[in-house]
Amino acid sequence: MSLFLCVDCGGSKTNAVICDAKGNIVGRALGGPSNASYLSVKDFTSAIRMTVSDALKTTTSPPSIEPVPLPPVGDTPFAAAWFGVSGLDSPMAVAEVIPILSNLLGIPAGPRLSVANDTILLAAPVRLHPDIKHAVGVICGTGSIAVSFEETETGFNELGRVGGWGWILGDEGGGFHVGREAIRQMVAETDAASVTGAPPPESVMTKLILGRFGLDSVLDILGAVHVPDPNPSVINPQHLPQFTMLREKRLSSLAPLVFTAAFEHDDQLALRVLKTTSSIFAAQIATILGDKDEKRPKLVKAQDAVLSLGGSLVGIEAYRNLLLEALAAKGHVFRYVEFVDDAAATGAVGLASSFKGQ
Template identity: 75%
Template sequence: MSLYLCVDCGGSKTSAVICDKSGNIVGRALGGPSNFSYLSLQDFRTAISLTISDALKTCTSPPSVDPVPLPPTGDTPFAAAWFGVSGIDSPSAIAEVTPTLSTLLGLPVGPRLAVANDTHLLAAPVRMHPDINHAVGIIGGTGGIAVSFRENDVGFDQLGRVGGWGWILGDEGGGFHVGREAVRQIVGETDAASVRAVPPQESVLTKRVLERFGLKNVLDILVAIHMPDPVATALTAETHPQFTLLREKRLSSLAPLVFKSAFEDADPLAIRVVQSTSRTFALQIATLLGDRDEHRPNLVKAQDAVVSFGGSLVGVEAYRKMILDALAELGHVFRYVEFVGDAAATGAKGLVASFATK
């Protein structure tokens, strides 16, 4: 077999898509989180190995029920592979993980095994627009990051990047940022009400967050958020499953509640949260944009580029529009806007196309 594999490794899930040499998708699978920053090399290998094996099982007709061994027992079925990995942010990180992936797939280190940050998968849409050669990939999922690219004869040159620093340092625009801002706004409302000696204004979002943690008092949220890992032994998964989450997940898992409250219920507090996070994210993205000069040769002019979004949060059109509107207020309007709902599939097909010309 001559199969082309693309794996999108994110903070919430791993997506693997396999194409044949004609660009047809012949296998796919979803697995658990595989952000390289949050896992040991062994745990990262386990997560992607299980997902790729499951994807290979779907390549047969009917699909196989038996596990597909990795590394391959004989010749590798893969002609090429492309890994877009969240948490891979430096040449040293790529050098650390590449030999493991090479062994896992039976592919030699070299041009047929590409490893990069997951934003690189979002550069592909620039090939849909022959009048431009610049792209800005924006991921807003569990975390947030933006990277700019210039197309070359064989692929893409990375120009600049901003964000993607992890939940402790930032991840603006992503689920952690939205969840953290929600708690900040909720507690801030309570603090402000204390000096007015009146109850804070009722909020659908506040009610949902308190229910999420099984609490009655807003200030008890602070204990719930800061409770260390692992959780206290008095709390069990059966009675308090919300506290069994790691601290980062306790906040990032609030994002769906915020979006529901803002975009379905028009809750004022929730709307303020998404306005704040989208503006902050836009200010960060704007670092990549503008007119190039001798001091900043890697800036990208928005009107000469495509912006390509990927991730669960920016998959919500209303939130994506908020980010674009905030960028427009800063003077950055992109010529084209794309949303890549399946980055692994886009990457796999792009991988086939790139090798078809070689």
């Protein structure tokens, strides 16, 4: 078989899609997280091995029930592979991962094995618009990052990037930021009420978050947020689920509650949270936008580019619109805006197309 594999490695899940030489999707699978900076080499490799193996099982009819061994026994089934890996941000990091993936798939390091940050998968929509050569790929899900690209004869050339520094240092606009900002807005209202004597305004978001932690008052939120990360070997099954989460997930898991309150209940506090996080993320994205000059030759003008969006949070149209409004307020209106809801599929089809006739 001559199969073409694209794997989108994210902080929440791994998405593997396999195409045949004609660009038909013949296999796919989802697996656990595979952010290269968060996981050990062993866990990173294991996540990819399991997901790609599961995807290979679906390429047969009927699907195989037996695991497909990786590295392959005998010849590799893959003609080429393209990996977009979250947390993979430097040439050194890429160089360290390539031998691992090369061995895992049986593909020699070289032009048939492409490995880069996961934003590269969002550059593909440039090819849908022949009147432009630039794309700004924005991922906003568990984490966030923005990267600008220029299409060349040999592929895509990265111009500038901002973000992708993880939940401790950044991830503006992403799930952790939304959860943290929600807690911050809740405690800010409680602080303000302490000097007025009046209770804070009613908020669906506040009720949902307190309910998640099993609390009756915002005054008790400190312990819930700051309780140490659990030791998996001594987790008490009677504890509420949120207390068995790592602290990062404890806050990022609040994002769906904020979205529910904002967009289903028109909760003003939740809307304020999302306007804040989207505005901060827009300001970050603006770092790589503008009219280029001698000092900043790699800036991209929004009016001459496609904004290609991916990730669970910008997959929600109302939040996506808040981000676009915040960018427009800063003078950045893109010629085209595309939401890529399946970057791995787009990448796999594009990869097969790029190898036609070879």
